[in-house]
Amino acid sequence: EDEHIVAEIMRRRFFPAVITHKAWEGFHFAGHEIRITEAIDCYGAVVWPSALVLCYFLETNSKQYNLVDKNVIEIGAGTGLVSIVASLLGAFVTATDLPELLGNLQHNVFRNTKMKCKHQPHVKELSWGVDLEKNFPRSSCHFDYIMAADVVYHHPFLDELLLTFDHLCKTDTVILWAMRFRLEKENQFVGRFQTLFNLEVLSDFPSLNITLYKAMRKSRM
Numbered sequence: 001e002d003e004h005i006v007a008e009i010m011r012r013r014f015f016p017a018v019i020t021h022k023a024w025e026g027f028h029f030a031g032h033e034i035r036i037t038e039a040i041d042c043y044g045a046v047v048w049p050s051a052l053v054l055c056y057f058l059e060t061n062s063k064q065y066n067l068v069d070k071n072v073i074e075i076g077a078g079t080g081l082v083s084i085v086a087s088l089l090g091a092f093v094t095a096t097d098l099p100e101l102l103g104n105l106q107h108n109v110f111r112n113t114k115m116k117c118k119h120q121p122h123v124k125e126l127s128w129g130v131d132l133e134k135n136f137p138r139s140s141c142h143f144d145y146i147m148a149a150d151v152v153y154h155h156p157f158l159d160e161l162l163l164t165f166d167h168l169c170k171t172d173t174v175i176l177w178a179m180r181f182r183l184e185k186e187n188q189f190v191g192r193f194q195t196l197f198n199l200e201v202l203s204d205f206p207s208l209n210i211t212l213y214k215a216m217r218k219s220r221m
Contacts, residue, residue, distance in 0.1 A: 006207050009049075009056045027081060029055045030088035034112045036079045037104060045104055047079050050150035050178035053210050055085040057176070057203060065176075067091035068118070070144040075126060075164060076151040077101075080108040083121055086147065088112075092119040094143075096126035129160025132167040142170055149178045152189050162189070166196055175215040180208065 014026040025047055027034045039045035058065065068090030074083045075096055083095035087109075097105055106123045113121055126135065146168055151161060169175060175197065181187050193199065197215040204211050 002205055002207050005056075005203075006205055009052050012052060012056065027052070027055070029059050029081075029085045032088055032112070032116065034081065034084055036081055036108050036112075038079060039104060045079060045101065047081055048150040048180070049208050050180050050210050051078070051081045053203070053205065053208070053212055054082050054147065054149045054176060054178040057178075057212055058082075058085055058089060062089055065145075065174075067145070071142060072145045072147060073143045073168060074147040074149075075128070075161075075168070076148055077105055077123075078149075080105045080112075080123075082147055082149050084109060084112045086145075087117045087119065087121045090118050091145070093121035095121055095123050098127055099125050126164070127160075128157050128164040132164060136168060138167070141168070143168060143173050146173060146175045147177075148175070150180055151177075152179050152186050153182060154186065158186070158189050158192075162192060162196070165193070169197070169217050171217055171219070173217065175213070176202075177213045177215060178210060179213065180210045182209075 012028045016024060022037060024035050024037045027036065036047055038047065058067065067086055070091045072086050072091040073094045073096060077083050077095040077097045078101065080095050083093045087093045095105055095109055102123055102125060109121050109123055146165065152158065165175065196218060198218055200214045202212045202214050
């Protein structure tokens, strides 16, 4: 079953028929052909399999997780694929990442959502753990969903990542998080995450070493 579903997910990806001066990949999700411009000089400018897993889940579970008119934020949006699919499914999306990635992120989001979505998505800078209250004040920011794909890997900002999840998440916010397991230090993040959030496995793909989680905040007593 794992291999069958993974094969179906990977069939959603296609490549240009001819080589072009700018690298891109294509994807079929939410009834649309999505073209993503990539780069090879940084992690955030490449589409990783975790993003495909999350997009496939959003599309195939659109009744249970109805995104129409929901307020969604994606952290570590990278090339923007998850944000684009959420937008095409009717959500009001804020796609966030580091300042150096915003140009390509904005290009992909605008190119693939203009005149196609109920709500035009926004692109906004978010450096994990930095100026969270200033840029996303708790009093006025309420997200129905937080989405994250492959945000846990070999980087020195795991503390800041957990702080960001904590800041953005209200008691009724649902986190949908696809994680590829790599090194033990990074895998330990899951245990730390569970000190603040109840975690449920939605899908597990051993052949990709990827798990898709649903999480919600634990009650604060």
